[in-house]
Amino acid sequence: MSTIFVTGHRNPDMDSIAAAISYSALKNELDSGNHYIPVALGPLNTQSHAMLESLGLPDPLFVKDVYSRVSAVYRKPTLTVAPDDPxxxxxxxxxxxxxxxxxxxxxxxxxxxxxxxxxxxxxxxxxxxxxxxxxxxxxxxxxxxxxxxxxxxxxxxxxxxxxxxxxxxxxxxxxxxxxxxxxxxxxxxxxxxxxxxxxxxxxxxxxxxxxxxxxxxxxxxxxxxxxxxxxxxxxxxxxxxxxxxxxxxLLVRHSGIRVTDDMLFESAKGMLLDSGVRGLPVFSHEDGSFVGFITRRCFLTQPRQKIIMVDHNEAMQSVQGIEDAEIVEIVDHHRLDAPKTRTPISIMASPVGSTCTIVYDQYRRYDVAMDGSMARLVLAGITSDTVMLKSPTTTMLDRHAVDDICSRFGIDYEAFCKDLFSHGSSLSSLDEVKAVSSDFKIYDECGVRFGIGQVEVTTFSDIGEVKERYIRALEQMKRTEKLEWTMLLVTNVMSEESLLITTEYRKCYKLLYEQKEDGVYSLPGVLSRKKQLLPEITRVLG
Ligand SMILES: [Mn+2]
Missing domain, CATH: 3.40.1390.20 (HprK N-terminal domain-like)
Incomplete structure (x- = not known):
């Protein structure tokens, strides 16, 4: 019986969280020989957190890294002697x-x-x-x-x-x-x-x-x-x-080598081999107490955490220490740049709008019934990643999954969307520094280094009262990252339009967007930073 982590990418979004939880549930149903645990590589965004709370589901386990450590290999002593024993x-x-x-x-x-x-x-x-x-x-x-x-x-x-x-x-x-x-x-x-x-x-x-x-x-x-x-x-x-x-x-004084249970497998192995002794004691990294010992036998095989990657497949976007882990499956809808594996694995990759659509298909394929909360979670993943099926990445399969779930569970999709995105909130309810930095990407085009953040809201009505503090946050970001130009794309997912809040830059006048007021432009129909805004910025710089 192995414990297998099912993990989405770093800075997890709704699709990653929903796919990790719903796919773990499916795997536990199909494979009673292993235990599948959904994990998160960072704090949940407000949307995911609110969705899990409304469904009464617990947050996934937070995992910092999956490095092999001494804790997985050391032996607890079964035989001991007292100092006075003969x-x-x-x-x-x-x-x-x-x-x-x-x-x-x-x-x-x-x-x-x-x-x-x-x-x-x-x-x-x-x-x-x-x-x-x-x-x-x-x-x-x-x-x-x-x-x-x-x-x-x-x-x-x-x-x-x-x-x-x-x-x-x-x-x-x-x-x-x-x-x-x-x-x-x-x-x-x-x-x-x-x-x-x-x-x-x-x-x-x-x-x-x-x-x-x-x-x-x-x-x-x-x-x-x-x-x-x-x-x-x-x-x-x-x-x-x-x-x-x-x-x-009989005791010979040791050189003071100290092995703790949180030490990395490879470094402890090196310490033992260099020491020339048969065994080294292991102490708790928390309270320093003696917990057991390591011998050469402990290092014959490296224990590897088994993981299933969902909603990503690149090592860079995955859990730290993935090089020590054993990838057993990949379920994803991104370009493929997966790490090399030691054994054959299942890969379910498809260019659909969300990973949850692939998970939905797997439930159908194995004829496993989703319960109401799993169905709503999968629906949330699809809805979030495809921006309510409006994103250009949306496919027939995503639409079909949404239609099927809604009709089977009697869900009013419009109301579901409104509810899901209501947690995206307004600019005045957000912390401007976090809003600018949480999804901030840096680009270098035509010799100009600039950065664009993106945030989702459900209303623009408060832009006038918050503009100044958002521009200040962007100015601060420009200084800390040593950039020439910083912007925030504020996307209203309900009305499918965006606002661009920008710092002063000499080429701003070239933007084809309508300027609403100083530092704020209106971008109707724009939802994607990468596909829609970035080409315009590159044109302006060129
Ligand atoms: Mn996704």
Missing amino acids: VYELVNMYNQNNPSVVPIMDGSVFKGLLSIDEINRYFLRENMDSRPVYDILLKNIPRVIKGFFLKKCSQDMVHGPIMVGAMDYKVFCHRLAGCPEKPILVVGNRQDHIRAAFKEQLPGIILTGMDEDSLQSIDTSEYDGFVYVSHEDTAETIRLLRLSVAVAG
């Missing part, structure tokens, strides 16, 4: 489960990561030239060696090499005297040896092969070290004693 337990974990790494946790605090390398290093270090010296936690001895304490000492930990008292008493005394460090003694039932060890105040004595009677005769009153009675034989006692060292002692 190496014996760690070795058993490796024998039973062969984990890649095992975190040392002091309660909920992360202390370090252990791997088979640290265990190997411990045994290698132990078998170097010089006689090994051990730090042995008293509490670990009964955890590893079957037996009991005859006497505990005041310290929690003892330090020293291990020595066996198997030799002749005189030799033993001589050896003991020659020891640079007092040893932990492992000895059988040899009363002379034991008394000498007490006298020398060795850090600890482990007795092997003792019966009850012999134990009775041992007087520990003058001795400061510990006495442990092992139920194992001497060889086994020594083997286990070496494994009762605490795992914290």
Whole structure:
């Protein structure tokens, strides 16, 4: 079961939002093996927001990017050890489960990561030239060696090499005297040896092969070290004693490499490979807490977010990190300039007036019934993109889809349009800076850099009272973008005409449009910036 994002383009319009939601619904109906989620790459415009609200539909999920991150690959630990745990337990974990790494946790605090390398290093270090010296936690001895304490000492930990008292008493005394460090003694039932060890105040004595009677005769009153009675034989006692060292002692200090769960897949992979260790701990980017670890195995395959592109097909217009994603389908009505895909995919592209028209056709093709809100949403997408079927991009298929939806759901199309565009509002209700900048395009023609914004309204009646502040916003835009000329095409979608608000420019007098007042021209029948206004501007500049 994969989660597949269905996304429209950046700066989403009504068609993108409606297509993402209605196509997700269709796909969820057709394919129960995956979960399709409509997403938006930015804030919704007022039209889309109002439409979703009136239909009682939730806003699509906002997605910032789809880069592959550590969060998708790191492992949560199933096995952990405490700093004091004996190496014996760690070795058993490796024998039973062969984990890649095992975190040392002091309660909920992360202390370090252990791997088979640290265990190997411990045994290698132990078998170097010089006689090994051990730090042995008293509490670990009964955890590893079957037996009991005859006497505990005041310290929690003892330090020293291990020595066996198997030799002749005189030799033993001589050896003991020659020891640079007092040893932990492992000895059988040899009363002379034991008394000498007490006298020398060795850090600890482990007795092997003792019966009850012999134990009775041992007087520990003058001795400061510990006495442990092992139920194992001497060889086994020594083997286990070496494994009762605490795992914290195995830890090697790391170089301070810090991996967080929001890190990019490729950079974390590089960090792990460069580090030369088997695993690196991963911390939450939010609160810094330890969440898990990464090993090489985590990077064998890159997890890719599956996405369906609707109402666009170019990477530039799509979600950030699309290069990391897997495009599984495209549903669109724009020119084709799609990214290369790794596997064959479905592309439903057609030069119709809106992507929602293609979605409508897909519902018909698979014989899936639209419910009332999905039908109205699709209708809104078609209506918005074709400007109520008036735009030159409108095709028979768009008209047919509108007719069919309206008749099946008893929708009064004129009233529907009025309602949809009523949220386009008037110039006085808009913020002039946002109105100028939200859909602003910069052009360079005949050596002149200029910009044209476009905004949709349902009335021009307030132009007189707002003209000055819109011109000020255009002047500001001209300065910030270092342009020579800035304009705002104010389109009345109800009456199919536009006004052009413009900054002062020496060639304005050449415009063929009727000047209504200073800086405002009337453009009857003009709806498209690209197809209608731009050619006139280019002519004036030429
Ligand atoms: Mn569209």
